Amino acid sequence: MCRNLSKYALLFLFLSLSGFIFLLRNIHTLESWNCHAISAFYQFQTRIHSSLVSVNLPTYNQNLTFCAHLGQKPSPEDKLEEHYLLDSIEWPGPPARFAPPSLRQTSDPVHSLFTILSNKERREWRIGDQLEALVQMNDYQGRPKHYGGDFLLARLHSPELGAGVAGMVVDHRNGIYSAVFPLLWVGPAHVEITLVHSSEAVAVLKHLREHRPDRVFFKSLFRLGFLSETTVCNMCLPSDQHSLCNYTDLYTGEPWYCYKPKILGCDTRINHAKGGYLKHLLTNKEALLFQSGVNIKVQIHASGKDRINVLPPEADDVEKENSSERTEPVKPKPSGYYFKDSWRPLGGTVMRHFNESAVITQCLRNKVINMYGDSTVRQWFEYLITLVPEIKEINLHSPKNVGPFMAVDTTHNILLKYRCHGPPIRFSTVLSSELRYVFNELDGLSGGPNTVVVLSIWAHFSTFPVEVYIRRLRHIRRALLRLLGRAPETLVVIRSANLQALDAEVSLYNSDWYSLQLDTVLKAMFRGMDVLMVDAWEMSLAHHLPHALHPPRAIVQNMIDMLLSYVCPVTKSRTK
Ligand SMILES: *[C@@H]1O[C@H](CO)[C@@H](O)[C@H](O)[C@H]1NC(C)=O
Numbered sequence: 322m323c324r325n326l327s328k329y330a331l332l333f334l335f336l337s338l339s340g341f342i343f344l345l346r347n348i349h350t351l352e353s354w355n356c357h358a359i360s361a362f363y364q365f366q367t368r369i370h371s372s373l374v375s376v377n378l379p380t381y382n383q384n385l386t387f388c389a390h391l392g393q394k395p396s397p398e399d400k401l402e403e404h405y406l407l408d409s410i411e412w413p414g415p416p417a418r419f420a421p422p423s424l425r426q427t428s429d430p431v432h433s434l435f436t437i438l439s440n441k442e443r444r445e446w447r448i449g450d451q452l453e454a455l456v457q458m459n460d461y462q463g464r465p466k467h468y469g470g471d472f473l474l475a476r477l478h479s480p481e482l483g484a485g486v487a488g489m490v491v492d493h494r495n496g497i498y499s500a501v502f503p504l505l506w507v508g509p510a511h512v513e514i515t516l517v518h519s520s521e522a523v524a525v526l527k528h529l530r531e532h533r534p535d536r537v538f539f540k541s542l543f544r545l546g547f548l549s550e551t552t553v554c555n556m557c558l559p560s561d562q563h564s565l566c567n568y569t570d571l572y573t574g575e576p577w578y579c580y581k582p583k584i585l586g587c588d589t590r591i592n593h594a595k596g597g598y599l600k601h602l603l604t605n606k607e608a609l610l611f612q613s614g615v616n617i618k619v620q621i622h623a624s625g626k627d628r629i630n631v632l633p634p635e636a637d638d639v640e641k642e643n644s645s646e647r648t649e650p651v652k653p654k655p656s657g658y659y660f661k662d663s664w665r666p667l668g669g670t671v672m673r674h675f676n677e678s679a680v681i682t683q684c685l686r687n688k689v690i691n692m693y694g695d696s697t698v699r700q701w702f703e704y705l706i707t708l709v710p711e712i713k714e715i716n717l718h719s720p721k722n723v724g725p726f727m728a729v730d731t732t733h734n735i736l737l738k739y740r741c742h743g744p745p746i747r748f749s750t751v752l753s754s755e756l757r758y759v760f761n762e763l764d765g766l767s768g769g770p771n772t773v774v775v776l777s778i779w780a781h782f783s784t785f786p787v788e789v790y791i792r793r794l795r796h797i798r799r800a801l802l803r804l805l806g807r808a809p810e811t812l813v814v815i816r817s818a819n820l821q822a823l824d825a826e827v828s829l830y831n832s833d834w835y836s837l838q839l840d841t842v843l844k845a846m847f848r849g850m851d852v853l854m855v856d857a858w859e860m861s862l863a864h865h866l867p868h869a870l871h872p873p874r875a876i877v878q879n880m881i882d883m884l885l886s887y888v889c890p891v892t893k894s895r896t897k
């Protein structure tokens with residue numbers, strides 16, 4: 322019935338309102354809106370609720386790196402830093418003139434093997450030694466690969482001890498990889514190597530990132546009185562096809578655009594939402610590179626033993642460790658490891674355990690905790706208010722899962738706030754009035770010894786070229802420097818990216834490979850600054866529980882312990 326109505330109405334509207342309605346036929350989520358629109362129009366034309374998206378989604382010139390020309394021009398120093406950062410995440414891949422390979426010539430985790438190398442220094446393994454495993458990648462025909470670029474994860478763990486640590490993977494660019502681990506506990510240690518994506522698959526992901534950043538698209542609703550229209554939005558839109566509304570942040574030049582509604586003005590935008598995910602991004606041949614259980618996150622077997630036993634240090638080991646430090650070509654520096662399922666940071670922070678609500682309220686007494694970012698920090702907000710009943714959420718009538726959210730404990734004078742970061746954000750319906758950039762929010766904080774700022778910005782940037790992320794972090798970093806300049810005692814904690822569950826589809830938008838690239842940039846850009854890091858990447862990699870965009874409670878608990886150990890360090894609480 323809707324279909325008939327829609328035809329009829331289209332004709333009618335075309336005649337009476339000179340063709341201002343266009344239906345977006347190929348977007349499933351918007352189809353129902355159109356039906357709604359037409360039915361509504363029939364109700365005495367009191368309400369024209371039409372989905373005025375262009376006939377199709379915009380077609381981008383996919384030869385150009387997306388939006389490179391948009392936003393403020395970086396200063397020479399910024400440009401230099403950007404070069405350095407992009408250099409540092411440069412990823413090797415198949416030879417340049419590589420024709421799309423057949424699956425048979427690509428990396429096959431089942432045909433690949435790793436070997437634990439024997440200890441250079443002595444026969445047995447002791448704490449403080451370094452363990453190295455060599456991985457030989459082979460293709461589906463069992464032939465050795467001759468170039469690098471496979472995305473491998475390495476973990477050393479002991480289920481018996483609840484222990485685990487992330488390994489460092491070195492790509493020798495000839496089909497061979499080293500996975501290097503520090504030995505941090507006494508007892509058994511198993512090596513686990515996982516192929517996340519073959520180098521051929523990473524090449525596809527890289528191409529998508531540079532040329533198809535429209536693969537997640539956004540939309541906004543415009544409304545005035547009875548009129549409402551919806552258009553497509555993104556960080557950049559081809560302007561040759563329709564006129565644009567320019568929502569670029571005036572201060573930083575962070576770009577954001579929507580197609581201009583046909584009737585309404587740009588200032589009638591009332592919300593922002595995820596539009597959807599483009600499908601059919603891959604050729605049939607490319608699709609074979611992304612198969613769950615075949616070449617996405619599949620473990621690689623050992624050619625011999627996959628475990629060792631680690632002994633306590635010998636009495637004279639301190640000196641030995643010193644000498645081995647000089648001879649090791651690479652030295653993994655994990656930020657921490659699990660032991661008895663508890664995270665033990667290696668950066669000097671002493672981990673405290675905040676397992677009782679009274680301890681948490683004592684720690685957070687008189688604090689204002691401002692959380693900004695994606696849903697992975699919203700998860701912290703939710704964890705805290707669940708764990709600590711005294712911190713009660715106030716009903717701000719915010720949309721579920723979107724916010725902003727606020728919780729208070731008036732007895733202990735605690736205020737906990739969460740707000741999502743600015744676009745690109747793939748949340749369902751954020752009101753325009755609540756759509757704020759983190760850097761602008763930070764400029765609105767007085768800061769001080771009672772202010773805690775917690776940031777998590779990564780998951781929604783994976784579909785864009787890394788330059789977009791660098792630019793955003795640069796603006797946030799400047800705002801943080803201003804904040805720490807006016808209130809040096811403000812505590813700033815950054816939550817890094819984490820691993821997530823991947824299947825063929827999710828990989829194209831949210832692959833861990835994208836996250837790893839962003840995470841490397843994030844850590845580099847805040848290194849040396851007076852901000853603290855919760856290394857969600859290593860905390861999710863080292864743990865035995867399955868990877869998930871929103872990590873399981875056991876991991877979040879460790880993250881919160883880490884956060885609160887920063888807020889209330891051991892020494893501070895003793896001297897008080
Ligand atoms: C993109 O590049 C290809 C070859 O490099 C060229 O043939 C094509 O015309 C270009 N497309 C556009 C829209 O510029």
Ligand SMILES: *[C@@H]1O[C@H](CO)[C@@H](O)[C@H](O)[C@H]1NC(C)=O
Pocket residue numbers: 560567568569570571
């Ligand atoms: C959007 O507005 C910004 C800031 O005023 C400006 O620099 C930019 O050129 C505008 N974009 C377009 C496409 O006109």
Ligand SMILES: *[C@@H]1O[C@H](CO)[C@@H](O)[C@H](O)[C@H]1NC(C)=O
Pocket residue numbers: 639640643
């Ligand atoms: C370790 O090496 C450094 C210099 O490389 C030296 O100053 C230090 O004394 C050494 N420590 C031990 C325990 O040998």
Ligand SMILES: *[C@@H]1O[C@H](CO)[C@@H](O)[C@H](O)[C@H]1NC(C)=O
Pocket residue numbers: 674676677
């Ligand atoms: C919290 O941890 C302390 C010390 O580790 C322990 O004694 C206590 O029983 C724990 N409380 C809960 C509720 O698990």
